[in-house]
Amino acid sequence: MANKSFSFKIIPEIIFGRGAVEKVGQESRKRGGSKILLISDEGVAKAGLLEKVRQSLFKEKLEVIVFDKVEPEPWVETADEAGKMARQENCNLVIGLGGGSAMDVAKAASVLATNEGKASDYQGLDKVPEPGLPKIMIPTTAGTGSEVTFTAVLSNKEPKGKGGINSPYLFPELAILDPLLTLSMPPPVTASIGMDALTHAIEAYTSLQASTISDALALKATELIAHNLSQAVADGQNADARENMLMGSLLAGMALANAGVTAAHALAYPLGGLYRIGHGVANGLMLPYIMEFNLESSLKKFAKIAEAMGEETRDLPLKEAAKRSVIAVNKLSREIKVPRRLRELKAGIAESNFPEMVTSAMKVTRPLENNPRKLAEEDAMAIYKLAF
Ligand SMILES: [Fe+2]
Known part of the structure; x- marks a missing residue:
């Protein structure tokens, strides 16, 4: 850029x-x-x-x-x-x-x-x-x-x-x-908050407000989180994994303080505001769906994310390499057992709640303005349906 x-x-x-x-x-x-x-x-x-x-x-x-x-x-x-x-x-x-x-x-x-x-x-x-x-x-x-x-x-x-x-x-x-x-953070908290940190890194990296400085921080954060989150969840006493996660979260935080976040945070917002779903759970759930939606707008960046997450992308066409970023996030979510669908949440969200959720998400204007692809009301509805 x-x-x-x-x-x-x-x-x-x-x-x-x-x-x-x-x-x-x-x-x-x-x-x-x-x-x-x-x-x-x-x-x-x-x-x-x-x-x-x-x-x-x-x-x-x-x-x-x-x-x-x-x-x-x-x-x-x-x-x-x-x-x-x-x-x-x-x-x-x-x-x-x-x-x-x-x-x-x-x-x-x-x-x-x-x-x-x-x-x-x-x-x-x-x-x-x-x-x-x-x-x-x-x-x-x-x-x-x-x-x-x-x-x-x-x-x-x-x-x-x-x-x-x-x-x-x-x-x-x-x-x-x-x-x-x-060290004492229990596995489900480690997992969901770790996904929040990963969401910060990926969203700051793909934000329209991204700069060379925030990119450097966000990409390193993505790498650290992707390579250490599973270990930190599986063995809380693994001090190396904990240290790398804390560094990843710090770098992602610095990136987000400057580049902002994008649509995953916007669509996660109503889950917290209306249904008291934890911030990390909500973001971790929405992240891969938003990445999928944004993919075309920023193939190079998503390919870089895939590479930072440890995917083998060298011999792949750009679009395929970019898609690997979504695959990597889904793989990680499965490994650490965070909810991946709205229907899995205990809050009892039904499709009839979507119009209210869409209205609420569309009010989260700054993250939506940062999103690399314009996201309209009907897109938000389609994304919630996909995530259901
Ligand atoms: Fe967040």
């Missing part, structure tokens, strides 16, 4: 490595933290990871307030509550520890602590008036990539759905990635 003009945004610092979490105390102090709001969830606390972070903060004699009530697909009210806590307790630094949900709530809380409005006032693009508290993200899954993005996705009850707060003030000052924190 020609190098059209673009800007590329990344967070100021990333610390990566086994045992890296032990540095969180020092790093918080360095960034002016004295009273820390530590945002996490019950699962992370039960796995003993919250205590690890707390110990490092105590070592530096920092005061710690814990908010561990983040639920999956968190509500706007949860972010409001966390932001209120940061304000009331006069916290001066926020740490998000967990998967995308905990990190998104932490990112939102950091700006809600310094801005007057509610989380729902800021859903949209560039609506946050003032910078937030400094924030450090520590993912325990691989991953949503939330540790390096400027988005916090939150659920709304009225009207029912999901919406992101998208603001440069949500970029964390630091991400600490410690693969050892991801």
